[in-house]
Amino acid sequence: xxxxxxxxxxxxxxxxxxxxxxxxxxxxxxxxxxxxxxxxxxxxxxxxxxxxxxxxxxxxxxxxxxxxxxxxxxxxxxxxxxxxxxxxxxxxxxxxxxxxxxxxxxxxxxxxxxxxxxxxxxxxxxxxxxxxxxxxxxxxxxxxxxxxxxxxxxxxxxxxxxxxxxxxxxxxxxxxxxxxxxxxxxxxxxxxxxxxxxxxxxxxxxxxxxxxxxxxxxxxxxxxxxxxxxxxxxxxxxxxxxxxxxxxxxxxxxxxxxxxxxxxxxxxxxxxxxxxxxxxxxxxxxxxxxxxxxxxxxxxxxxxxxxxxxxxxxxxxxxxxxxxxxxxxxxxxxxxxxxxxxxxxxxxxxxxxxxxxxxxxxxxxxxxxxxxxxxxxxxxxxxxxxxxxxxxxxxxx
Amino acid sequence: xxxxxxxxxxxxxxxxxxxxxxxxxxxxxxxxxxxxxxxxxxxxxxxxxxxxxxxxxxxxxxxxxxxxxxxxxxxxxxxxxxxxxxxxxxxxxxxxxxxxxxxxxxx
Numbered sequence: 001x002x003x004x005x006x007x008x009x010x011x012x013x014x015x016x017x018x019x020x021x022x023x024x025x026x027x028x029x030x031x032x033x034x035x036x037x038x039x040x041x042x043x044x045x046x047x048x049x050x051x052x053x054x055x056x057x058x059x060x061x062x063x064x065x066x067x068x069x070x071x072x073x074x075x076x077x078x079x080x081x082x083x084x085x086x087x088x089x090x091x092x093x094x095x096x097x098x099x100x101x102x103x104x105x106x107x108x109x110x111x112x113x114x115x116x117x118x119x120x121x122x123x124x125x126x127x128x129x130x131x132x133x134x135x136x137x138x139x140x141x142x143x144x145x146x147x148x149x150x151x152x153x154x155x156x157x158x159x160x161x162x163x164x165x166x167x168x169x170x171x172x173x174x175x176x177x178x179x180x181x182x183x184x185x186x187x188x189x190x191x192x193x194x195x196x197x198x199x200x201x202x203x204x205x206x207x208x209x210x211x212x213x214x215x216x217x218x219x220x221x222x223x224x225x226x227x228x229x230x231x232x233x234x235x236x237x238x239x240x241x242x243x244x245x246x247x248x249x250x251x252x253x254x255x256x257x258x259x260x261x262x263x264x265x266x267x268x269x270x271x272x273x274x275x276x277x278x279x280x281x282x283x284x285x286x287x288x289x290x291x292x293x294x295x296x297x298x299x300x301x302x303x304x305x306x307x308x309x310x311x312x313x314x315x316x317x318x319x320x321x322x323x324x325x326x327x328x329x330x331x332x333x334x335x336x337x338x339x340x341x342x343x344x345x346x347x348x349x350x351x352x353x354x355x356x357x358x359x360x361x362x363x364x365x366x367x368x369x370x371x372x373x374x375x376x377x378x379x380x381x382x383x384x385x386x387x388x389x390x391x392x393x394x395x396x397x
Numbered sequence: 398x399x400x401x402x403x404x405x406x407x408x409x410x411x412x413x414x415x416x417x418x419x420x421x422x423x424x425x426x427x428x429x430x431x432x433x434x435x436x437x438x439x440x441x442x443x444x445x446x447x448x449x450x451x452x453x454x455x456x457x458x459x460x461x462x463x464x465x466x467x468x469x470x471x472x473x474x475x476x477x478x479x480x481x482x483x484x485x486x487x488x489x490x491x492x493x494x495x496x497x498x499x500x501x502x503x504x
Contacts, residue, residue, distance in 0.1 A: 099411060100411050101410055101411040162410070200413060207415070208417040209413055209414065209415055210413065210414035210417075211411070211413060212411075212412075213412055213413075213414050215412045218402075219403075219408060219412060220412075221405075222403065222404065222405035222408045223405075223408065223411060223412050225405035226405050226408070226410060226411075229405070
C-alpha cells in the first residue's frame, strides 16, 4: 500500500527532503544559487538531529566533490548538490568520481554558466558535464526531482554499475516554484534504498586497498572500456528501479514520458520543466487536429539512442528543443539535438529533425512558441524542405 | 597485482589495487631508454650509487655492490653521474671513464 503525505514544496526543498529520508553517511556541499535552499535545508535537518549524516561545510565545490570522493572511497553513501559555476568548479573531480566508480548522488539545480553573470535556468552546466561519466536524470517537477533522487541511490549503487548519478531540476522554475507533491513515508524510502555496503572500502583495514593509483598506457584504456561497459548496463537498471519505485509510490518511471505519441506525425522533444508547457501546447494543437506528440526524455546519460529510434518510427518531422548550445557544433546546435540526429542516422532513419535553442539564462518560453514550432514542422512535412536547421525561440532577432 | 596484460573484462575495476606493497611488481624498468652498466673489477664499493639511486635499484650484499635491479631501474643516470671510480677500459663499453656508464637500452 502506498502511504504518502501531500505537501506544498518547491523543488529545492523536495530534494532536501529526499536527502533527509535517504539519510546519507556523508554530505559535502557548498551553497550556490539556485541550489542554496537544498544545502541550507539539509543543514537544518543536521542541526535538528533529523539525520545521522556527517555534513561537511567545505570551502568550495572543488573541495565538496573531493570530500565526496574520499567519503565514497571510504565506503559511505554520499551525496552533494550544486549548480552552474559550482559544477564547473568541481569539474576535475566530477570526472574522477566517475572513473573511480564511486556511486555518489548529486542534485543539480540547472543554472546558466557565466559570463555574463546570470543565476537563472538553462542547461549549460549539466550538459557540459555530459561526457564526465555520470548518469544524468532530468526532472520536470519537484515531484520528479524528489522521486529521481531516491531512485538515483539505487541506480548508482547497483553492483553492475557503481556509477555516480546527477539528478537535474530547472533552477527557479522548479527549484523555487511551490508545487503540490507527495512525500513518501521515511520508512518506505529507507526500505526502498536499503543499506549500503560498499564492496571496497578504504576503512576496511583487514583488506587494504589502493584507490586512484597510477594507471599507464598499459591499463588506462581497459579501465575506460570498463566504464563505458558499466554505462551500457545502466539503462536496464534505470528502468528496473523506475518500475520498482512505482510499487511504493504509484509513480513508475521509464526512459521517456511520451504524450500523444501513438499516432503522432510530428514530435517535440524537450527536457525538464519546459515539457509542462509543451504538453499543454500539444493538447491545444491536438484539439485543432494537428497530429503532434511530445517526448520528454528523463535519461540523457546513458543516451537512449535505440529507444529514441523506436519512439520516433513513423514520425515525419521532429523538433528538438535545447536549453544550451554546444558552441562550435554543427550550426551551433544543442547537445540533445545532436544526439538525436546521431541516433536516427545510425539507425538509417531519414526523419527530418530541426533544432530550437530556447530559454538561455532563464528566458521564458510560452505556448505560442510551440505553436510556431508546430507550424514549422507542418511546413517541413508539406514541402519536404528544412529552411533552418537551428532556430531560436524567444530571441529578439 | 592484476594479471599482467589482463583484458578489460579481467582487470580490476577502476584500477583498484588489492595487495599492499605491490608496486614492486610493476616493472618500471620498461620505461628505460638508457641503461647503466657496471665494471665490477674496478668498483670500489663506495656505495654512492646506492645512496643516490631514487628507485632503490642498486642491489648490495654484505656491503658489496652486486647488481642493478633492471626490473625497476628507470635509467635516470644518477648512479653514473655520482660514480667516483675511474676505469681506462670499461668492461662493457670498452671506453675510458667511470665504473658506471650509460649505454642505449637497445644496444
